[in-house]
Amino acid sequence: MNLEKYYNLEGCKLSFTRQQASDFAKSVAGDFNPIHDVDSTRFCVPGDLLFAVIIHHYGLRQTMGFSFSGMVSGDDTLILPEVNAREISIYDENNKKYLDVSSNGEHSKDQKLIGSLTRNYVEFSGHTFPHVLVPLMKENHVMINTERPLVIYDHMRISLDTLDIDSVDLSLSESIFRLYNKRGDVALNYNLLCNGETVGKGQKKMVLSGLREYDQARIDELVQIYNERKSNYRNGD
Numbered sequence: 001m002n003l004e005k006y007y008n009l010e011g012c013k014l015s016f017t018r019q020q021a022s023d024f025a026k027s028v029a030g031d032f033n034p035i036h037d038v039d040s041t042r043f044c045v046p047g048d049l050l051f052a053v054i055i056h057h058y059g060l061r062q063t064m065g066f067s068f069s070g071m072v073s074g075d076d077t078l079i080l081p082e083v084n085a086r087e088i089s090i091y092d093e094n095n096k097k098y099l100d101v102s103s104n105g106e107h108s109k110d111q112k113l114i115g116s117l118t119r120n121y122v123e124f125s126g127h128t129f130p131h132v133l134v135p136l137m138k139e140n141h142v143m144i145n146t147e148r149p150l151v152i153y154d155h156m157r158i159s160l161d162t163l164d165i166d167s168v169d170l171s172l173s174e175s176i177f178r179l180y181n182k183r184g185d186v187a188l189n190y191n192l193l194c195n196g197e198t199v200g201k202g203q204k205k206m207v208l209s210g211l212r213e214y215d216q217a218r219i220d221e222l223v224q225i226y227n228e229r230k231s232n233y234r235n236g237d
Contacts, residue, residue: 001028001119007053012082014053018074021045030126032229035150044071047153048125052118054101060114062105062163067155070098108163116167124170125204128188130223136177136186138214145210146222154185154207160192160200169193184208
């Protein structure tokens with residue numbers, strides 16, 4: 001994965017064009033959420049792209065946490081602190097915060113390891129809808145607004161037993177849905193693997209808003225539209 005083509009970094013200023021972010025979502029993450037379309041009025045940069053850029057820029061530590069506090073649009077310029085700290089916060093030029101990053105343990109800038117982790121994490125993450133979310137919504141008798149679907153990142157964490165490895169793969173171990181009236185959150189717990197052996201654990205938590213009573217027909221229509229978008233993109237339509 002040639003990550004550099006999906007973002008712009010001038011000194012400490014990080015930015016993304018809508019096209020870069022959209023291309024990353026579709027071609028790398030396999031994420032066809034409409035909010036990543038170039039012409040979307042609610043456009044935002046994928047959280048997975050921020051995750052990948054931060055690790056690529058600062059390096060990988062054994063334990064890392066990413067807490068999101070805002071969605072990055074195609075017009076935002078973020079400032080990457082030039083510090084070697086275990087905790088950093090990412091703000092834009094107007095001092096609005098988007099991300100807190102915490103880290104601990106051994107440090108590595110091994111691009112083979114970082115590339116493997118970010119590539120496999122992003123591919124794993126791209127399968128969340130419909131493969132994971134739809135069964136969870138059905139089980140809990142609720143669904144997102146199918147006309148204006150919105151699922152956003154809350155946080156993600158990774159914890160590796162060692163950095164003395166050259167590749168990382170992911171395997172879902174548990175998915176947990178919590179419902180709070182018309183909002184809910186989904187925690188996806190996963191194992192980090194190297195050559196089939198567990199070398200760590202992680203979690204991705206997402207927030208679902210505008211929940212309403214589950215309607216199988218509407219969900220089927222949403223999944224069909226999603227799959228058609230994916231098929232059209234891959235066929236160049």
